[in-house]
Amino acid sequence: MEKMNDKLQNTAKELLENKEVNLIIGFTKGSNPLRMRSVFITDPNDVSKLSFNAHCVQDLAVFLKKPEVKKFGKIGLVVKGCDEKAVNTLIQEYQLSRDNIKIIGVECRGAVKQNLADKGEDSVKQSTVYDKCLVCEVHTPLLYDYLVESDEPAFEINGDIKPYAKIEELDAMSVEDRNMFWQKEFEKCIKCYACRQACPLCYCTRCIVEKNTPQWIETNIEETGNAQWNMIRAYHLSGRCIGCGECERACPVNIPLMLVNEKMARDVFEKFGYKSGVDINAKPVFGTFDANDFNEFIK
Template structure:
């Protein structure tokens, strides 16, 4: 049985038994190169679920609102299971309200891998042992793994998830194709002035569409600080200073929550390397707090704990 068929069968069981009211998963998009989030509410609709290299969106972003209508199941890849862990720990969702369908996929397609194809001629995209097969009117073309998959997938080890109610796919730990923090190591070679110039150049491209915020499971505030109408914390213009303030504040707010899912960078229409900031922050969190977001249900949220030997004075 394929992973896709197994997913459909599990979804039917969950919906038929009444354990969940909805299964959040992926369905076919309007074109073969894209899948789309779908909300499956009946066993019959479960046959619309798909699982392939185009299943990109991080579906955990929907959970805080979805659970308000009853128990749900969600399809989650390894990095997304980590998001669920953080949402539970920070009381945004209750563990008993979410059935986690953890899927270990070979990897998710990097859109840039399709640059040489006529997208209107693409009929199907599927996994192969050595990468991704793109089917067109000319036949199948296999793109090797290191060129086909997103950066986050190339550094994934598919380690056992901290939480999972249903597991689909091969969860045996695998060697990553890339070092997750290689770009951070290169960044650290820059001087302070060079780092500031780098980000000034990147943030100057920002059009303040807030796609990064909307795609991020860690940005779950009911009202973002930039949307407040009373006390104005940040301007919405696209000037250098206001863009800098927005991105730095958002990064501070997601410190200890960012699991490296890469949705912020994928959603950015201007190509700003936002995941670089997230990875840098996660290294600082590990250094200062000894924890990595999403890896354990036992670790307290970073902003919800303290130690008496912290560098800042702490009352006994």
């Protein structure tokens, strides 16, 4: 870890001193030893605050949409592999110029679930990391300007693990049972919109729920309004969601949002062979088409 932090700090220092970036966004120690938080560094002398470990759960790419952050111009961003895919998608969707970002990729060996860390869990194991880490294909970020290698060993995966196992379970259910399942989940929603705010790809300056002429999505925090919101959020992210899981982590009432996001990602891959956030030169899946696309459901 020490070696990693040194390299991270030196890279950041160099970037700031050479005026290649005006701001570094990275991780620093949080409110307790098992929590990390974001830090915004403009002074090269402050880089000692930077550090990285298995509790760096946040996706810092979320800040790229903030007007206050955009003002800084060129930004250096510390990202894990999964978060880096968000940067790629932002570039693909013309929300970010590749010239304006220096990607400091860190090799990540899995992030410990925050709710477990809050109870004192400190070890990276199959049972303590997020589901996304079990299926992770990007322990080393796909695209980076600087890479900080990890000196930690990869965690071991034993036996037949099934991340997001609930998806298959839901697929096998009858439509009524699925309806029951989601109704129960969406009932909990308090419409704080943290799922939207925590998402690096929800960058609309005015979200569809805030448009009221017409009012597409009902504002009530009851069954109907909650279901409509959760459905449209998932739809607007299908084919775009990069699976960082921030929506689910942020949700204060524990709605399993990744079950929807992951299902849609699988569907899009199955139908169109597209994986989001992989290639900055690829066209977004719904920004293009193929004459031979799936047509079976159309009369």
